[in-house]
Amino acid sequence: xxxxxxxxxxxxxxxxxxxxxxxxxxxxxxxxxxxxxxxxxxxxxxxxxxxxxxxxxxxxxxxxxxxxxxxxxxxxxxxxxxxxxxxxxxxxxxxxxxxxxxxxxxxxxxxxxxxxxxxxxxxxxxxxxxxxxxxxxxxxxxxxxxxxxxxxxxxxxxxxxxxxxxxxxxxxxxxxxxxxxxxxxxxxxxxxxxxxxxx
Amino acid sequence: xxxxxxxxxxxxxxxxxxxxxxxxxxxxxxxxxxxxxxxxxxxxxxxxxxxxxxxxxxxxxxxxxxxxxxxxxxxxxxxxxxxxxxxxxxxxxxxxxxxxxxxxxxxxxxxxxxxxxxxxxxxxxxxxxxxxxxxxxxxxxxxxxxxxxxxxxxxxxxxxxxxxxxxxxxxxxxxxxxxxxxxxxxxxxxxxxxxxxxxxxxxxxxxxxxxxxxxxxxxxxxxxxxxxxxxxxxxxxxxxxxxxxxxxxxxxxxxxxxxxxxxxxxxxxxxxxxxxxxxxxxxxxxxxxxxxxxxxxxxxxxxxxxxxxxxxxxxxxxxxxxxxxxxxxxxxxxxxxxxxxxxxxxxxxxxxxxxxxxxxxxxxxxxxxxxxxxxxxxxxxxxxxxxxxxxxxxxxxxxxxxxxxxxxxxxxxxxxxxxxxxxxxxxxxxxxxxxxxxxxxxxxxxxxxxxxxxxxxxxxxxxxxxxxxxxxxxxxxxxxxxxxxxxxxxxxxxxxxxxxxxxxxxxxxxxxxxxxxxxxxxxxxxxxxxxxxxxxxxxxxxxxxxxxxxxxxxxxxxxxxxxxxxxxxxxxxxxxxxxxxxxxxxxxxx
Numbered sequence: 001x002x003x004x005x006x007x008x009x010x011x012x013x014x015x016x017x018x019x020x021x022x023x024x025x026x027x028x029x030x031x032x033x034x035x036x037x038x039x040x041x042x043x044x045x046x047x048x049x050x051x052x053x054x055x056x057x058x059x060x061x062x063x064x065x066x067x068x069x070x071x072x073x074x075x076x077x078x079x080x081x082x083x084x085x086x087x088x089x090x091x092x093x094x095x096x097x098x099x100x101x102x103x104x105x106x107x108x109x110x111x112x113x114x115x116x117x118x119x120x121x122x123x124x125x126x127x128x129x130x131x132x133x134x135x136x137x138x139x140x141x142x143x144x145x146x147x148x149x150x151x152x153x154x155x156x157x158x159x160x161x162x163x164x165x166x167x168x169x170x171x172x173x174x175x176x177x178x179x180x181x182x183x184x185x186x187x188x189x190x191x192x193x194x195x196x197x198x199x
Numbered sequence: 200x201x202x203x204x205x206x207x208x209x210x211x212x213x214x215x216x217x218x219x220x221x222x223x224x225x226x227x228x229x230x231x232x233x234x235x236x237x238x239x240x241x242x243x244x245x246x247x248x249x250x251x252x253x254x255x256x257x258x259x260x261x262x263x264x265x266x267x268x269x270x271x272x273x274x275x276x277x278x279x280x281x282x283x284x285x286x287x288x289x290x291x292x293x294x295x296x297x298x299x300x301x302x303x304x305x306x307x308x309x310x311x312x313x314x315x316x317x318x319x320x321x322x323x324x325x326x327x328x329x330x331x332x333x334x335x336x337x338x339x340x341x342x343x344x345x346x347x348x349x350x351x352x353x354x355x356x357x358x359x360x361x362x363x364x365x366x367x368x369x370x371x372x373x374x375x376x377x378x379x380x381x382x383x384x385x386x387x388x389x390x391x392x393x394x395x396x397x398x399x400x401x402x403x404x405x406x407x408x409x410x411x412x413x414x415x416x417x418x419x420x421x422x423x424x425x426x427x428x429x430x431x432x433x434x435x436x437x438x439x440x441x442x443x444x445x446x447x448x449x450x451x452x453x454x455x456x457x458x459x460x461x462x463x464x465x466x467x468x469x470x471x472x473x474x475x476x477x478x479x480x481x482x483x484x485x486x487x488x489x490x491x492x493x494x495x496x497x498x499x500x501x502x503x504x505x506x507x508x509x510x511x512x513x514x515x516x517x518x519x520x521x522x523x524x525x526x527x528x529x530x531x532x533x534x535x536x537x538x539x540x541x542x543x544x545x546x547x548x549x550x551x552x553x554x555x556x557x558x559x560x561x562x563x564x565x566x567x568x569x570x571x572x573x574x575x576x577x578x579x580x581x582x583x584x585x586x587x588x589x590x591x592x593x594x595x596x597x598x599x600x601x602x603x604x605x606x607x608x609x610x611x612x613x614x615x616x617x618x619x620x621x622x623x624x625x626x627x628x629x630x631x632x633x634x635x636x637x638x639x640x641x642x643x644x645x646x647x648x649x650x651x652x653x654x655x656x657x658x659x660x661x662x663x664x665x666x667x668x669x670x671x672x673x674x675x676x677x678x679x680x681x682x683x684x685x686x687x688x689x690x691x692x693x694x695x696x697x698x699x700x701x702x703x704x705x706x707x708x709x710x711x712x713x714x715x716x717x718x719x720x721x722x723x724x725x726x727x728x729x730x731x732x733x734x735x736x737x738x739x740x741x742x743x744x745x746x747x748x749x750x751x752x753x754x755x756x757x758x759x760x761x762x763x764x765x766x767x768x769x770x771x772x773x774x775x776x777x778x779x780x781x782x783x784x785x786x787x788x789x
Contacts, residue, residue, distance in 0.1 A: 093510040099328040102384030
């Protein structure tokens with residue numbers, strides 16, 4: 001009776017009872033993942049995705065959205081989010097069941113599967129720095145070292161345009177702080193999986 | 200062939216083309232063009248309710264009892280906001296609803312116009328999907344897609360918001376088979392993956408202590424799913440329990456039936472869940488009413504989870520074999536593999552397991568103390584069941600103690616016969632739901648097992664029942680308390696009964712007469728049977744005031760924060776045991 005052809009191989013150990021929430025104390029490590037979500041470009045689609053995150057108590061660290069395939073009316077939303085493994089799985093499947101969602105890809109997981117360290121992630125920042133004298137010279141010298149571009153200037157200020165990974169941008173902003181940082185605008189993370197294949 | 204017509208005419212035409220015979224609604228300024236088109240035709244019948252919430256729950260009852268989508272038509276602003284509760288209810292219980300809301304004209308949207316609200320914004324989190332129609336030429340496509348989305352995959356409610364100018368505008372109507380659907384990314388699950396199903400059956404073939412745990416997903420999948428489930432249970436010889444929403448998929452008189460599981464489920468069902476070595480969950484979602492304390496939930500079992508919605512997998516409980524697919528198709532494939540590989544039930548291998556189950560059954564967890572002075576609520580439902588079980592009967596409920604007693608003491612033999620608000624727990628659901636059921640089944644006996652507090656929330660719909668000759672029977676277990684609230688106050692808050700006693704209840708018999716219904720009352724056990732017979736015999740809507748023992752509690756119970764094997768049984772539920780049943784960790788839970 002038990003001689004079945006499809007004996008499961010290498011059965012994993014019993015999963016201990018566990019839940020994503022409730023009264024038990026859990027200390028699963030939190031991870032930061034970048035999700036790429038392809039959606040129909042229609043009114044309300046962003047509200048649907050954001051509403052899902054706020055309604056179910058998920059985090060949004062960064063979010064970018066833009067139409068990417070005009071003929072098919074498709075937009076790509078890139079979300080950087082943090083959570084335990086279980087929560088990240090829920091976020092993926094909750095997004096996946098939205099009627100307007102075509103595809104959800106966890107780029108961070110994809111990179112691991114492809115033996116890459118991380119997906120390709122870039123941000124653009126505009127950084128306004130006002131000052132005179134030595135501070136102004138120092139700001140310009142550092143901007144040059146970071147390969148930031150001057151996109152607007154008067155004798156009293158610069159606006160630098162900088163692209164790069166989130167860590168680089170944050171480092172640049174921190175350095176500009178004492179040199180007369182006025183305000184910052186950032187696009188949030190845009191990301192693609194590395195390599196020849198699409199996601 | 201595409202035809203030219205107004206948006207309002209398109210709405211009616213699309214409903215007719217979708218096979219809709221009955222809709223529930225309430226008119227208002229922004230909806231007038233659609234109502235004008237409605238009165239000039241006879242294919243679609245309109246049931247006028249007294250409050251939009253009533254229309255929503257009626258449509259839910261209609262859908263749940265017939266397997267067809269329920270359709271609601273309401274006006275803008277308050278008409279739409281009054282639909283929020285039934286939409287949320289339908290979302291939680293996976294009921295297919297198509298709700299058409301009227302909207303202020305396009306050029307007034309955003310101007311805080313009279314009876315304007317952001318309907319698609321408000322209903323976005325309580326629908327499966329929603330649409331605002333800005334161009335009359337999109338209307339027929341969106342309406343047909345709305346029916347498709349509501350009824351496929353995991354069913355649910357959808358909203359189509361139609362501004363008044365779009366209702367007046369002329370455009371091209373396309374039939375259901377002439378439109379190209381939008382949202383090509385929406386692909387509802389069908390068959391489950393063959394490999395996972397074979398793996399699942401392999402575990403089933405070796406299990407010593409298996410249990411089926413099934414839910415509303417089996418009912419939603421259609422009558423065939425219930426039929427196949429019965430075959431699978433017979434072929435495997437496994438015990439089966441079900442959630443509140445799944446009652447009737449497997450018959451209560453079936454040999455392998457353990458009764459409902461969960462917070463007020465039977466001892467044998469919950470103990471079987473706790474002690475099993477293989478759990479086969481089909482169309483249920485490990486809701487907190489089912490699992491109790493999750494870190495002690497069925498610790499020794501492997502878990503197979505069949506669900507049409509991928510987000511139900513690993514949401515509350517981690518499972519070993521997820522199978523995303525439609526219940527009927529997955530059960531069918533399981534049966535094929537089982538019959539080929541195993542064949543008959545493994546009776547000797549399961550003998551010890553059944554012996555354990557029979558020992559738990561012998562505890563008789565649904566026992567209650569009978570009385571010859573007062574009508575015990577459990578007794579009332581037992582007598583109602585005896586008087587109606589051989590009839591063509593449909594049962595709805597409100598929410599509270601009476602709902603749990605109905606689930607425990609009324610035996611359901613067929614799917615789609617039991618309509619209750621499970622996920623959202625909406626008091627006031629049952630009366631309008633019974634109206635919807637009666638519309639779908641005009642010649643059947645439809646009974647709302649109600650509580651005195653719940654039924655007052657939508658009492659105005661008795662007027663709807665009278666207007667449309669819908670002879671629903673509202674069987675009120677009247678204990679003058681919000682019974683479940685009072686029970687929890689006793690469990691959690693030192694029996695301080697804060698605002699759970701309804702001091703000035705109406706005289707339900709006179710109220711019935713005021714509505715043009717029939718009022719009946721039973722106060723003593725001796726007069727109950729005759730009164731029930733009279734209720735069944737009356738061909739009009741009935742309000743039945745069944746005066747029951749006031750302070751009876753609903754047992755057995757898994758106190759919140761406890762595990763399946765820590766049930767409070769009626770025999771052990773002394774006042775002291777009740778007062779200390781829930782510890783600090785459990786107090787914060789619902």
